[in-house]
Amino acid sequence: MFNPFSAKPRNRRRDGDFTLDVRLNADAESVPRRRRVWWFKPAVLLVLAAGAWFGGGAVVQQCRERWLYHIPSLALKNLPVACDGVISASEIRRLAGVTVGRNVLTIDPYQVRQQLLRHPRIEDARLELEFPDTLRITVRERWPIARLMLPPVGGRETFLLVDEFGRVMAPFEPGRAPAEVVQSEATLPLLTGIPVVGVAPGHALTGNQTLAGLRLLAAFCETPLAAEADLANVDVSAAGLLTVVTTRGAQITMTPGNFGQQFQQWQAVHRRSAELRRAIGSLDLSVANHPPLKWVELAAAPTNEVPSRPLRPKRKSPIRRHV
Secondary structure, three states: OOOOOOOOOOOHHHHHHHHHHHHHHHHHHHOOOOOOOOOHHHHHHHHHHHHHHHHHHHHHHHHHHHOHHHOHHHEOOEOOEEEOOOOOHHHHHHHHOOOOOOEHHHOOHHHHHHHHHOOOOEEEEEEEEEOOOEEEEEEEEOOEEEEEEEEEEOOEEEEEEEEOOOEEEOOOOOOOOOHHHHHHHHOOOEEEOOOOOOOOOOOEOOOHHHHHHHHHHHHHOOOHHHHOOOEEEEEOOOOOOEEEEEOOOOEEEEOOOOHHHHHHHHHHHHHHHHHHOEEEEEEEOOOOOOOOEEEEEOOOOOOOOOOOOOOOOOOOOOOOOOO
16 A cells, blocks of 8 residues: 655666666776876877987988098198298197098088187187188287296296287297297296286286286387387386386386377487487386486496397288188
């Protein structure tokens, strides 16, 4: 009999499906699920791309080495070298790392130029590659104008050289340059009043006083005084003053800048000393009007003469930079 107050009749079909779903879910959770890593596929593609890249590069390199670089008509036959200094052509070729017989396609002018510029003596270099078999190298050297005395090593005096722009270089060893050049560089004026600890070839000197002293030496070489007087040293220790001492002991005080006018005054006094048969003891050109002057008798003048320096030829016009 139907009882209206009894519980809701059960749906056997629905209850059966529910029981089946529960069992299926329980079985699925008992089996470990494989998690897919997101980066696996990109990593595989990256490995394949790298293999294709390096493999293709190796194939191209082998083709170059076996066929392209061994074409006899592209072998380097002419390697002319021009230099305005004393570095030998064989030394320049060695520094460039280029030899006759090398394939011109393997020569990188920029890299060869950088190798040459690493030498402290070389200021600039130009390379001209003329196909199919010629490479022209033109080098401009740095010209030293002063010496830097280093602390004695083993009782032996050593020095470095410096050009007008403050670039430091080592002197030529005997046999690596003509004897007159070695002698000339050994008697260059001393640049004093600056610390030399840590200074090495390739180093660049800084400081307004130091660079002013180098400009003074460069300007002096262009004046008529250079044929009548030799400089022994230039002291740059006093701020705003440059003290020049000649090989005869004359002391000339100058100021940085306007060297042309000061050299004219010096030359006028020098000519007057010849007329009076006297010698300059000291001359203070830092005083604009009526610079203090001290005469000394020729017999009493110090004689610190050093062997005269052979004159070097005029520097050629600058060459253009080649990149």
